[in-house]
Amino acid sequence: MQRRDFIKLAGASAALIPVAPSVFSKQANLSNLSNWKSYRLTYKINLPAKDNRALLWLPLPDTADTPHQFTQGSVWSGNAKKARFQTIPNTAFPVFYAEWHGSGPRSVTVSSVVKTRNRSVDLHNYSEKRKSIIPASIKRFLQPTRYVPLNGIVRMTALSITKNANARTPIEKAHAIYNWVVDNAYRDQVTRGCGRGDIKSMLEKNRLGGKSADLNTLFVGLARAVGIPARNQYGIRIDESMIHKCLGKFGNLSTAQHCRAEFYLAGLGWVPVDPADVHQLLLDEKLTHSHPKVISLREKLFGAWEMNWVAFNHVDGIKIAKNSAIGRLPFFMYPHAEISGKQQDSLSPAEFSYRIMSAKLVGTGAKL
Numbered sequence: 001m002q003r004r005d006f007i008k009l010a011g012a013s014a015a016l017i018p019v020a021p022s023v024f025s026k027q028a029n030l031s032n033l034s035n036w037k038s039y040r041l042t043y044k045i046n047l048p049a050k051d052n053r054a055l056l057w058l059p060l061p062d063t064a065d066t067p068h069q070f071t072q073g074s075v076w077s078g079n080a081k082k083a084r085f086q087t088i089p090n091t092a093f094p095v096f097y098a099e100w101h102g103s104g105p106r107s108v109t110v111s112s113v114v115k116t117r118n119r120s121v122d123l124h125n126y127s128e129k130r131k132s133i134i135p136a137s138i139k140r141f142l143q144p145t146r147y148v149p150l151n152g153i154v155r156m157t158a159l160s161i162t163k164n165a166n167a168r169t170p171i172e173k174a175h176a177i178y179n180w181v182v183d184n185a186y187r188d189q190v191t192r193g194c195g196r197g198d199i200k201s202m203l204e205k206n207r208l209g210g211k212s213a214d215l216n217t218l219f220v221g222l223a224r225a226v227g228i229p230a231r232n233q234y235g236i237r238i239d240e241s242m243i244h245k246c247l248g249k250f251g252n253l254s255t256a257q258h259c260r261a262e263f264y265l266a267g268l269g270w271v272p273v274d275p276a277d278v279h280q281l282l283l284d285e286k287l288t289h290s291h292p293k294v295i296s297l298r299e300k301l302f303g304a305w306e307m308n309w310v311a312f313n314h315v316d317g318i319k320i321a322k323n324s325a326i327g328r329l330p331f332f333m334y335p336h337a338e339i340s341g342k343q344q345d346s347l348s349p350a351e352f353s354y355r356i357m358s359a360k361l362v363g364t365g366a367k368l
Helices: 136-142 152-164 170-184 199-205 212-225 275-284 292-300
Strands: 037-047 053-059 069-078 082-087 094-101 106-116 230-237 257-265 269-273 309-313 336-339 354-362 365-367
Touching: 037 053, 037 336, 053 106, 069 082, 069 094, 094 106, 106 309, 152 170, 152 199, 152 212, 170 212, 170 257, 170 269, 170 275, 199 212, 212 230, 212 257, 212 275, 257 275, 257 309, 275 292
Parallel strands: none
Antiparallel strands: 037 106, 037 354, 053 094, 053 336, 069 106, 082 094, 230 257, 230 309, 257 269, 354 365
C-alpha cells in the first residue's frame, strides 16, 4: 500500500490533508484534469447498543491508481475503542476496522475522497495476430473459486457458447459469452443485495436470474472456463448516470453497491464489461432486446464503463480478518459488522443502522 493512500490517525478524528499532484501515480495521467470528477464517499455507522463486543469492517475505494480512478485519502471520527485503516489479508485493498467493548452508543463516520473519469478501451484496432503472452500475475484470474468451478456444466456451457458463435480468438470468445449473458440471463428483483455469484447453481437449475454479482460472475466464470482471464470488480455507484437514470445513484448510496466485470487480452490489458447493467435497463424501462436504447448500451458496455461508480476490490471468497467469527464471505462490497460473534444483516441498512452518502467536490466545496 502506498504511504500516501491513507492518513493513519492516532486520535479519533482529523481533516483530510491535500496531496500535491506530483505524488500522484503517473499511470493516472492527470494532464487533463477537466476529465476527472471528485467525490467524497462517507459512511455513517450506528451499531446497535447490545451485548458486549462489536466489530466493524468497511470496504474503501481501491488505492491502486488507474487511468480512471485514484484515491486521495480517508479519515474517520467516532467513539470506537479501537480503529484503524488496514488492508484485506494478503492484499493491498483498503479496509476501515473498528471495535467497541461494553454497552452504549457505537458510532463512527468514515470519509474518502476519490476521483474518477470514464473508462473505455479501443477494441476496434486490437490485433491478436501478434503472439502476446499472458503475464504470470494475471494467470490467477484463470482459477476456479467456490461458486465458480471451471469444470462440469460451467465448462460445457462455455464451450457450447463459443462453438455456436464460431468464436476462435479470445476477443471473439469473450464477445460471444457477453452476448450470451445479455441474451439469456435476466435481472431478478427478488434477489437480495447484489446476489452471491453462485453460477454453478444458476446453470444447473437453468435459472439465470439475479443481480450484478450473479450476472457478471456468470460472464467471468464462463470466460475463465475457456481460458480467458476474467474477474469481478466490487464497488458502489456514486453519482447519477449521464446515459440512463437507472444506472446511477447520488446522495444516499446505502443500497447502491454494484459489481462489474473485466476480461484480459494479451498485449492490451483489462477490458471493462457490464452485462448486468444491460439487464438493469431492460427491466427498469420494460424494454425488449431489440429496442435501440438496449442495442446501444449493449454495444457500449463491451469495452467501457461510465465512471459514476467507484471500485473497492476484486477479491472473491474473502476471509475478512483473523478475529472475525464468520467464515468466508463471497465478496466484500457491503459494510460488515459482528456483535458478540453474530453477523449483522448488511443487506438491511435500517437494521444494521448505516448510511452511505456521496457528495461532489467542486473547487474547495461540496455539492450535496
